[in-house]
Amino acid sequence: MHILNLDANASLPPTKSAQKALIESTSWEGNPSSSHSLGRKQRERLDLARMRVAKAMGGIDKDIFFTSGASEGNRWIVDAAKSLGKLKTYTTSLEHPSSAKPLKAAFEAGELIKVDSPAEADLICATAAHNETGLITDWDEIINLANPNSILVADICQSFGRLPPLPARVDAMVSSAHKMGGFPGSGAVLLRGNAKRLKPAWTGGSQEGGLRPGTEALILIHAFGVAASEIDAMREQNIALALLRDKLEEALLNTWSFARRVPESGDRLPNTSAITLTGIDGDALRIMIDSAGLCVGFGSACSALAPEPSLSLISLGLTPQEARCTVRFSLCPDATMEQIEDAIERLTSLSLSP
Amino acid sequence: MHILNLDANASLPPTKSAQKALIESTSWEGNPSSSHSLGRKQRERLDLARMRVAKAMGGIDKDIFFTSGASEGNRWIVDAAKSLGKLKTYTTSLEHPSSAKPLKAAFEAGELIKVDSPAEADLICATAAHNETGLITDWDEIINLANPNSILVADICQSFGRLPPLPARVDAMVSSAHKMGGFPGSGAVLLRGNAKRLKPAWTGGSQEGGLRPGTEALILIHAFGVAASEIDAMREQNIALALLRDKLEEALLNTWSFARRVPESGDRLPNTSAITLTGIDGDALRIMIDSAGLCVGFGSACSALAPEPSLSLISLGLTPQEARCTVRFSLCPDATMEQIEDAIERLTSLSLSP
Numbered sequence A, B: 001m002h003i004l005n006l007d008a009n010a011s012l013p014p015t016k017s018a019q020k021a022l023i024e025s026t027s028w029e030g031n032p033s034s035s036h037s038l039g040r041k042q043r044e045r046l047d048l049a050r051m052r053v054a055k056a057m058g059g060i061d062k063d064i065f066f067t068s069g070a071s072e073g074n075r076w077i078v079d080a081a082k083s084l085g086k087l088k089t090y091t092t093s094l095e096h097p098s099s100a101k102p103l104k105a106a107f108e109a110g111e112l113i114k115v116d117s118p119a120e121a122d123l124i125c126a127t128a129a130h131n132e133t134g135l136i137t138d139w140d141e142i143i144n145l146a147n148p149n150s151i152l153v154a155d156i157c158q159s160f161g162r163l164p165p166l167p168a169r170v171d172a173m174v175s176s177a178h179k180m181g182g183f184p185g186s187g188a189v190l191l192r193g194n195a196k197r198l199k200p201a202w203t204g205g206s207q208e209g210g211l212r213p214g215t216e217a218l219i220l221i222h223a224f225g226v227a228a229s230e231i232d233a234m235r236e237q238n239i240a241l242a243l244l245r246d247k248l249e250e251a252l253l254n255t256w257s258f259a260r261r262v263p264e265s266g267d268r269l270p271n272t273s274a275i276t277l278t279g280i281d282g283d284a285l286r287i288m289i290d291s292a293g294l295c296v297g298f299g300s301a302c303s304a305l306a307p308e309p310s311l312s313l314i315s316l317g318l319t320p321q322e323a324r325c326t327v328r329f330s331l332c333p334d335a336t337m338e339q340i341e342d343a344i345e346r347l348t349s350l351s352l353s354p
Helices: A016-024 A037-057 A070-082 A097-108 A139-145 A193-197 A218-229 A231-255 A282-291 A311-315 A320-324 A337-348 B016-024 B037-057 B070-082 B097-108 B139-145 B193-197 B218-229 B231-255 B282-291 B311-315 B320-324 B337-348
Strands: A064-067 A088-091 A123-127 A151-155 A172-176 A187-191 A259-262 A272-277 A326-330 B064-067 B088-091 B123-127 B151-155 B172-176 B187-191 B259-262 B272-277 B326-330
Touching: A016 A218, A016 B016, A037 A064, A037 A172, A037 A187, A037 A218, A064 A070, A070 A097, A070 A123, A070 A151, A070 A172, A070 A187, A088 A097, A097 A123, A123 A139, A139 A151, A151 A193, A218 A231, A218 B218, A231 A259, A231 A272, A231 A326, A231 A337, A282 A320, A311 A320, A320 A326, B016 B218, B037 B064, B037 B172, B037 B187, B037 B218, B064 B070, B070 B097, B070 B123, B070 B151, B070 B172, B070 B187, B088 B097, B097 B123, B123 B139, B139 B151, B151 B193, B218 B231, B231 B259, B231 B272, B231 B326, B231 B337, B282 B320, B311 B320, B320 B326
Parallel strands: A088 A123, A123 A151, A151 A172, B088 B123, B123 B151, B151 B172
Antiparallel strands: A064 A187, A172 A187, A259 A272, A272 A326, B064 B187, B172 B187, B259 B272, B272 B326
């Protein structure tokens, strides 16, 4: 049976260009931190990727440093913020665990002080779009409310290839290559404006301008740069996905009288639909959908193997039981009407009864 | 001019098998933490690599977690050790900056307490072999001196593909793929015995058994596993390098009356030779060697662009001036007599006079 990948938000398949970029780089040798000819050549390649990624993120190359991915980037932000003292910090209930958990630990340790409004905050950490529902954060509203001196940090993992860049007032952005057509194992953090005050808390080698110790994952970063250079095309593809996503959603809600969209309103990423199948056993549902050859999301992938219901879905008003039977469909950029019709066929054939 | 890579210790060129492994994996899709079919397939691939790397490191798969490289692994060890309280810690002056700097910061903050003998220590962090000179640490002696309850941690980056695995009494080992034929951007930490007491200090997703948050760099890990599966052959190749290394060293010391080997005695990795060219200007030397098409090391690659002389060379008795004019030759596993003769020709033709 042909597998249908409707789980783009967990990990996007690498683009053809990123695959090609990787293949051309397999024989590269040398450490970009070495001063000799092989090292300098690697450094040029690294800096080309830095320009490409910076441009796609809506910034400039000198403001970018590379990480192993957004989990590291989000943790870096929290650790760097802690070194500035007990910052009053505003965050949302829709953050990815890689941001939510370090923030929670810092609140519990009294290293950062949680506040309830962007207007009170020295530091604001908010995702650009919620990975589980596609709900888009109103960053314009946050910017309007924020104090001019506050540090504004956006996790752009899910919005990167799907929405235009955020306004320049956003001081820091955290991205991951494998959510926008590159490969898992690389990501970037952009720091500008007020975020230049963040102090690196991690020591080791002096790579990435002293901000992130560790030899760079150059070949992944190269592929990340190539994917970034085609980000406009990916954004166009994603805009077009809304039609397919709506078709899928409508068909499922029409068939499943016990199902509803989560959240019921609000702007969403064009590729994402979360549907709660009230009264259906979450584990059984997961197995049925998987057996039908469909890959979908249940909570964040990074905690998909864990039994706890999604805290962010609960914050949207769902009960733990409802969170467990909430399915996320997230379309890949190259999804076709034929695939969506196939998915509808397979899904509506499942015998589900609450 | 053909470039000769005599800087294997900074970053080994990827093996042919690792390159092939990478090419076969470029189209893999899915997140190994997802529970669906694509995710499970990725997880199988991850676990195969885990078995291969564990075996090469002299351990078992359940004791391994993957990182972005040894810099991260070394920092993980220090952060995890800090959470056990003020451990009495023994380390050497030959550690890589990725271990030395986090340890120094922990000593300065009073989070770990520095002691001068392995016999007094709760925690011992020692490299298996010094990256700048190839000097091999006497781990048997450390084991003999160590308290049975102490946690023994070895950075095996430079020894991994060059020496047999360390004894099982070594509780933790930190490795990096790009120092043994894989690609930069992945590494592994092995925890067993007393190291099972180390508590993860980093939060985020629950990847790698909750030890290391972040989606795994699967394709790099796959290539790491393939390189690890051929580690015996690489160790054989490295043993054979001693002959070439000795030939190079002898020719240079015979030609350069002002030069001497560092250190003057002690067991070394078979591929590494460090030579101090007393009285020669370090920066000029670097440029001359580079212009001759030779890639060699000056200090750790991660700090090669920094102006400070190597602290570990100074600990071996060199003056800062001597450290600056110390050249590290480190041969790649496939080095040939022809290349070494070419290198000797180019090096002895340089006009050097103190």
